[in-house]
Amino acid sequence: MRVAVLMGGLSRERGISLKTGRAVLRALELLGYEGIEIDVGRGLARALGDVGPDVAFIALHGKYGEDGTVQGLLEILGIPYTGSGVLASAAAIDKIFTKQIFRAEGLPTPPFSVLRIPGRAGGSETVEIELKPPYVVKPSREGSSLGMSFVEREEQLEAAVKLALKHDNRILVERYVEGKEITVGVIGREEIEALPPIEIVPRSGRYDFESKYTVGATEYLIPPRLPSTVIEDCRALALSAHRTLGCSGMSRVDMIVGEEGIELLEVNTIPGMTETSLLPKSARAAGIEFPELIDRLIRWGLEEER
Known part of the structure; x- marks a missing residue:
């Protein structure tokens, strides 16, 4: 199977996307697939035509990748792809629109x-x-x-x-809500499952860019330091957020557990996918190793009717 790995791209998250793409390419080699690296630019349609992939693995983050634009191009070209479709991608990348949807659907989110x-x-x-x-x-x-x-x-x-x-x-x-920051991975297509939640503990007290990408700046706890009933509530809320936005394949749902309960922050339709990223960590805790996770995402992408 020929898998085009779309990586790099034009957004400010290019460097992170390249790391995700390289990790995916290594997993494809272990799976016996032919992984083809495509550094996404304005000539993407021509590059895809030259490669002729069976499926595209979208390893892009941010604008022109996670926002529905590349997804729309792939649909025009008739190429199956991993992850959420155009509408869910466009909705989830816009934090304001996401929160407006949550509020309209009665899902808890900070004012x-x-x-x-x-x-x-x-x-x-x-x-x-x-x-x-x-x-x-x-x-x-x-x-x-x-x-x-x-x-x-x-x-x-x-x-x-x-x-x-x-x-x-x-x-x-x-x-700003004081509390424990929790992230929950969701995977699946027709039947979805919430992976074990992760508690995010930045040593600076705030989970900003430096805390996310500086080695040793943040501790990640599986399971979170929460009662089991609250952990299950986090998983249930993540499933609701994923379904509400119409996500497919995978998402990572960020939330905060404060004095007033659990509140949704945002949904990432293409979370980081290196072997040490949060979604793969959570999948590993559920017994799903990284190559298997990549294989499932590809299979779901091939099965999805766009």
Whole structure:
């Protein structure tokens, strides 16, 4: 089987995507598949035509990969691919839209405000909810905590917004919830399962870009330091979030367990897929080794009717 691994790409998460792609290529070699590396650029359609793959493994993160654009191109070309389709990908990459869907469906998520900045791709500033610090300021359509700031005092807001504007003109201002940060992997196609949850414990106290990608900066606990009933509630909520957005194949659902209960933060449709990334860690805890996980994702992609 010829598997085109789409990696690299044009987003700010290019370096992370290359690591994911290389890990997938190593797994494909172990599985006996022909893995073909494609560093995604503007000539992707031509590159795919030259390769003629049986299936594409999307190892891209962020814009032009995780947002439904590449998925749409693959559907036009008639090439099966791994992971979620166009609609779920586009919805999940937009944190504001995701939270609006959660709220409409009655799923718990922290209160938030939306800022649209004039002169940046049109629109005017709008605020949906009045918030007081502390809160988290994030670009709506960016991953890996890029452009994110923690705001403890109102006078810090302007600098946080300026940083977020470097990445997006739509900005999410979300109430900061004190508690345990939990991530739950979900895998499957017609029948989905929630993998063992992971508790994220950054040594700095905040899970930002440095905490995510600096070796030794964060501890990951399986199982989390929570009652078993709460752990099962986390898994159930992850399944609900995955289904609500229409995800397929895999997702990683981030949430916080605070004094008021469990609240959803966001859903990643293409989480990091190196052997030490969170979703593979969780799969391994469930008895699924990395090559088997990659094989399942490919099989589900081939079976999916787009």
